[in-house]
Amino acid sequence: MKLVLNFSLCLFLVTLFVGCEPNDFREGVVMAGGHYVPAKTLNKGKQIYAEYCMACHGVKGDGNGVASKGLQPPPRNFTLGIIKFGDVVSGELPHDESIYKALKHGLNGSAMLPWDLKREQMQAVWQYIKTFAPKTWIGKDKKLGEKLNEQPFKDPFTLAGKAQAIEIGKKIYHVEANCQTCHRGYVTLAEYDSMSRELADESIDELDDDFYKLKIQESDHGYSSIPPDFTWHELRSVRADHEIEDIYLRLLAGVGGTSMPAWQGTLEDQKIWALAYYVQSLRQYKNSPKRKEFVSRFK
Numbered sequence: 001m002k003l004v005l006n007f008s009l010c011l012f013l014v015t016l017f018v019g020c021e022p023n024d025f026r027e028g029v030v031m032a033g034g035h036y037v038p039a040k041t042l043n044k045g046k047q048i049y050a051e052y053c054m055a056c057h058g059v060k061g062d063g064n065g066v067a068s069k070g071l072q073p074p075p076r077n078f079t080l081g082i083i084k085f086g087d088v089v090s091g092e093l094p095h096d097e098s099i100y101k102a103l104k105h106g107l108n109g110s111a112m113l114p115w116d117l118k119r120e121q122m123q124a125v126w127q128y129i130k131t132f133a134p135k136t137w138i139g140k141d142k143k144l145g146e147k148l149n150e151q152p153f154k155d156p157f158t159l160a161g162k163a164q165a166i167e168i169g170k171k172i173y174h175v176e177a178n179c180q181t182c183h184r185g186y187v188t189l190a191e192y193d194s195m196s197r198e199l200a201d202e203s204i205d206e207l208d209d210d211f212y213k214l215k216i217q218e219s220d221h222g223y224s225s226i227p228p229d230f231t232w233h234e235l236r237s238v239r240a241d242h243e244i245e246d247i248y249l250r251l252l253a254g255v256g257g258t259s260m261p262a263w264q265g266t267l268e269d270q271k272i273w274a275l276a277y278y279v280q281s282l283r284q285y286k287n288s289p290k291r292k293e294f295v296s297r298f299k
């Protein structure tokens with residue numbers, strides 16, 4: 001009895017003086033980009049995480065939460081420290097705003113839904129999540145990537161030039177960038193041949209067997225990744241009310257930890273805009289009876 005009392009008293013005193021649970025953060029940390037996050041914020045983030053995020057992303061942040069079974073794509077494994085949809089060239093560390101954007105709007109076509117959290121809550125939970133991958137995020141020597149959307153985007157086509165942009169984009173997609181090496185092709189042999197003659201001075205007599213198929217890709221996330229068919233799949237990071245800008249940003253940046261390349265620096269800016277318009281134009285077939293007719297040309 002005395003022992004139990006002593007123990008309870010001790011626990012009471014510990015709680016009174018220290019004011020926190022044994023696993024709580026006692027000290028703040030300096031995160032990549034050089035900003036200091038106090039212990040109070042991390043503890044708040046931990047609480048929010050347990051309440052809203054842990055079911056999928058797991059107690060240890062490894063993506064193995066109780067509700068993660070069978071989800072495709074699986075919840076992000078935060079211990080790897082890889083973000084897919086940053087606002088920087090893939091592979092570099094993203095700025096917090098790109099994560100708040102994903103939290104606010106969700107990632108389309110995945111179990112990651114939009115969250116109705118206040119800005120301080122988003123801030124706290126994201127700082128806490130970074131502590132799952134300390135080697136990536138913690139330390140004042142760690143640098144964030146250069147923000148691709150720091151300046152407002154300058155669309156060289158705008159609505160008036162949209163039809164022209166789509167035509168250019170279609171050629172870049174199939175001939176210059178060869179997006180169909182992972183995604184699928186959307187032109188007939190005759191169209192492909194004529195585009196290749198025009199752009200590459202090359203004639204095409206036959207199509208690869210998998211020209212109209214999606215080619216499943218390895219990824220660094222621990223599972224394979226499916227390049228979307230733009231007439232069928234959702235685009236995770238593209239918001240309906242910012243469609244063209246979001247597609248353009250994704251083409252500049254690529255998708256972190258997957259084979260989807262960052263096209264900035266590989267293709268001229270105007271070509272990337274043209275590709276964005278072309279990808280957007282393919283999206284009109286999604287959930288539409290017109291899709292059947294469109295894809296039946298490619299059998």
Ligand code: HEC
Pocket residue numbers: 049052053054055056057067071073074075076082083084085086099102103107110111112113115125126236
């Ligand atoms: C119902 C399951 C579920 C819940 C609950 C959930 N997520 Fe996710 N989350 C996912 C899935 C699935 C993905 C991966 C989507 C993908 O790969 O396209 C993801 C991805 C993410 C990413 C990665 C974004 C990127 O660009 O790589 C972050 C950050 C994230 N979630 C944060 C949170 C936070 C914070 C919460 C709690 C407020 C939360 N998630 C709750 C399922 C969930």
Ligand code: HEC
Pocket residue numbers: 084173177178179180181182183217225226227228234235236237238247250251255258259260261263275279
């Ligand atoms: C080497 C393979 C590869 C090539 C080449 C490639 N992609 Fe991708 N792409 C992928 C993969 C894999 C994904 C899916 C990543 C994920 O979410 O897991 C993807 C995703 C995308 C997305 C969706 C982004 C989102 O928000 O969900 C767009 C748009 C896209 N690619 C456009 C293109 C265009 C346009 C080209 C050519 C200029 C291209 N890709 C070339 C592999 C590739």
